Amino acid sequence: VSAVAVVSDVVRDGKPVIGYGFNSNGRYAQEGILNDRMIPRLSNAQPEELLTDDGSNFDPFKAWQLMMTNEKPGGHGERSAAVGTVDMALWDLVAKIEEKPLYRLLADRYHDGQADSKVWVYAAGGYYHPGKDNRQLQDELKSYLDLGYRTVKMKVGGVPLEEDCKRIEAALEVVENGDQLAVDANGRFDVNEAIRFAEAIGPYGLKWYEEPGDPLDYALLAEVAAASTTPIATGENLFSLPDAQNLIRYGGLNPERDVLQI
Amino acid sequence: VSAVAVVSDVVRDGKPVIGYGFNSNGRYAQEGILNDRMIPRLSNAQPEELLTDDGSNFDPFKAWQLMMTNEKPGGHGERSAAVGTVDMALWDLVAKIEEKPLYRLLADRYHDGQADSKVWVYAAGGYYHPGKDNRQLQDELKSYLDLGYRTVKMKVGGVPLEEDCKRIEAALEVVENGDQLAVDANGRFDVNEAIRFAEAIGPYGLKWYEEPGDPLDYALLAEVAAASTTPIATGENLFSLPDAQNLIRYGGLNPERDVLQI
Numbered sequence: 339v340s341a342v343a344v345v346s347d348v349v350r351d352g353k354p355v356i357g358y359g360f361n362s363n364g365r366y367a368q369e370g371i372l373n374d375r376m377i378p379r380l381s382n383a384q385p386e387e388l389l390t391d392d393g394s395n396f397d398p399f400k401a402w403q404l405m406m407t408n409e410k411p412g413g414h415g416e417r418s419a420a421v422g423t424v425d426m427a428l429w430d431l432v433a434k435i436e437e438k439p440l441y442r443l444l445a446d447r448y449h450d451g452q453a454d455s456k457v458w459v460y461a462a463g464g465y466y467h468p469g470k471d472n473r474q475l476q477d478e479l480k481s482y483l484d485l486g487y488r489t490v491k492m493k494v495g496g497v498p499l500e501e502d503c504k505r506i507e508a509a510l511e512v513v514e515n516g517d518q519l520a521v522d523a524n525g526r527f528d529v530n531e532a533i534r535f536a537e538a539i540g541p542y543g544l545k546w547y548e549e550p551g552d553p554l555d556y557a558l559l560a561e562v563a564a565a566s567t568t569p570i571a572t573g574e575n576l577f578s579l580p581d582a583q584n585l586i587r588y589g590g591l592n593p594e595r596d597v598l599q600i
Numbered sequence: 601v602s603a604v605a606v607v608s609d610v611v612r613d614g615k616p617v618i619g620y621g622f623n624s625n626g627r628y629a630q631e632g633i634l635n636d637r638m639i640p641r642l643s644n645a646q647p648e649e650l651l652t653d654d655g656s657n658f659d660p661f662k663a664w665q666l667m668m669t670n671e672k673p674g675g676h677g678e679r680s681a682a683v684g685t686v687d688m689a690l691w692d693l694v695a696k697i698e699e700k701p702l703y704r705l706l707a708d709r710y711h712d713g714q715a716d717s718k719v720w721v722y723a724a725g726g727y728y729h730p731g732k733d734n735r736q737l738q739d740e741l742k743s744y745l746d747l748g749y750r751t752v753k754m755k756v757g758g759v760p761l762e763e764d765c766k767r768i769e770a771a772l773e774v775v776e777n778g779d780q781l782a783v784d785a786n787g788r789f790d791v792n793e794a795i796r797f798a799e800a801i802g803p804y805g806l807k808w809y810e811e812p813g814d815p816l817d818y819a820l821l822a823e824v825a826a827a828s829t830t831p832i833a834t835g836e837n838l839f840s841l842p843d844a845q846n847l848i849r850y851g852g853l854n855p856e857r858d859v860l861q862i
Contacts, residue, residue, distance in 0.1 A: 368678065369632045369636075370630045370631045371632070411787045411837070416678045417678060524672075552842050554673075554842035554843060555842045575672060581816060584817075584819075584846065
C-alpha cells in the first residue's frame with residue numbers, strides 16, 4: 339500500500355471530493371493493518387465521531403483517535419505508516435473541502451496564517467548498481483542539477499571506504515561545492531566504521547552525513563556526532579513520538595548544526 | 601495471525617513433521633507482512649539456503665537471514681512479531697526432526713547441555729470488567745491459585761488510585777503475601793501519575809510494578825524506578841535489539857531488583 343484515497347460524499351462539479359495520502363515505501367503502510375484494524379474503525383464510526391462539531395468538514399484528530407482505539411503504545415513501525423497514510427489523505431480531503439491548498443489551511447489554523455512560500459528540496463539518488471562507474475554516477479547527478487536541483491544525495495557504505503571516497507570526489511566534480519552534496523549510509527555502519535567514515539569525509543565539507551548506524555542506536559549516534567565535522571542527518575526511520583524524544587535526549591545531536599528528518 | 605505452522609517433507613509414522621509458532625497477540629503478527637514478504641522469501645529459497653551444511657535439518661539462523669533480506673533496520677514492531685512467529689515454528693520443527701524437546705536441543709547446542717528442569721510461571725488476569733466488584737476479583741485470583749499458580753497478576757490504572765488500592769488490598773486477602781501479587785499498568789501513566797502510584801503501593805511489598813508508562817519512554821522509566829520501592833517490570837513491548845539496549849542504557853533499572861520481560 340503506497341497510496342490511500344478517502345472518498346467523501348461531498349460532491350463538486352458532479353464528482354465526489356477525494357483526499358489522497360502517499361507513503362514512499364509502500365511495504366510499511368501495511369494492507370493488513372489498514373484492512374483489519376484502521377479502516378473498519380473509520381467505517382463503523384458515526385458521523386459525529388469523524389466530523390467537526392459544526393459538521394462542516396472532517397476532523398483528522400478525531401479520525402486519528404478512532405484509528406488508534408485499542409492499539410497498544412510503543413514503536414509499532416508499520417502501524418504508524420499505515421495510520422499516517424490515511425491521516426495524510428484525510429488532511430488532503432479537509433483542505434479540498436475548504437477549497438484551499440493544505441499548506442494555507444495549516445498556516446491559517448495553526449500558525450497565525452504565516453507560511454513559507456518556498457520549500458527547500460534535494461534530489462536523492464546515487465545508488466549502487468552492478469557495473470555502474472563513477473562517470474555514470476556523475477551523469478546521474480548532473481541530470482538532477484539539470485532539472486533545477488541545487489543539492490543532490492548519494493548512497494555510501496556499499497563498497498570499501500577508499501572506493502567510496504573516489505565516488506564522492508567524482509560527485510564533487512559536478513556540483514559547485516561540498517555543500518551541494520549529501521551522503522547517506524542507510525544505517526549500514528557499526529560505531530567504528532561510522533567514525534572512520536566521518537573522519538575520511540570531513541575534508542570534503544559535505545552537506546550532511548545521513549544515518550551512519552542503526553537508527554535506534556542513540557549511543558552510537560552520539561559517538562559519531564561527536565567525532566564528525568560533517569553535519570549528521572537522521573530520524574526518518576523513527577516511528578513513534580517516544581522514539582523521536584529519545585533521539586533528542588540521547589543522540590548527542592547539535593541543534594545548531596545537525597538535521598532531523600522526521 | 602496468532603499461529604504459524606511450518607510443514608516439512610520429513611515423514612514420520614506416515615505424517616509430515618510440522619513445527620508450530622504462536623504469538624499471544626495475533627494482531628502484531630501481520631498476515632500481510634508474512635504473505636507479502638517473509639513467506640515468499642522462504643518459499644523461493646534453494647534447499648541449501650534453509651538447511652544445515654550437512655542437509656540433515658533446517659537452520660533457523662539461515663531462515664531468519666532470508667526473511668530479513670532487504671528489510672530496513674529499525675524497530676518495526678509488527679515485522680518482528682511476524683518473523684518471530686515463523687522463527688518459533690522453525691525451532692519447533694528442528695527439535696521435532698531431532699526427536700528431542702526444544703529446551704533439550706537448545707541446552708545441548710548452546711549451553712553445555714545444562715537446562716533448568718523447572719520454569720517459574722505466573723497467572724495474568726485481574727482485568728477490569730463493567731460491574732466486576734472486588735469479590736469477583738478475589739474469586740478470579742483464587743481460581744488461579746486453585747490451579748496451582750503461586751503468583752498472580754492484576755491490571756491497575758483503569759480507575760482512580762484510591763479505588764485501585766482497595767482492589768489490591770482485596771487481592772492481598774487471597775494470596776499469602778505481597779510477593780505473590782504483581783500489578784500491571786500497561787503503560788497507562790504519565791511520569792507524575794506513575795510515581796504517585798509507586799509511592800501508594802510501596803507499603804504492600806508487591807512482586808512487581810509492570811509497565812508504568814510508555815514502553816519506549818526510558819527517561820520516565822528511570823524516574824519511576826528511582827522513586828519505586830517495588831521492583832519494576834518492563835520490556836514486553838520492545839521490538840528490536842537496539843530498543844532493548846536502549847532500555848538497559850537509559851531506563852535506570854536495577855539489575856539486582858527489577859525484571860526484564862523480553
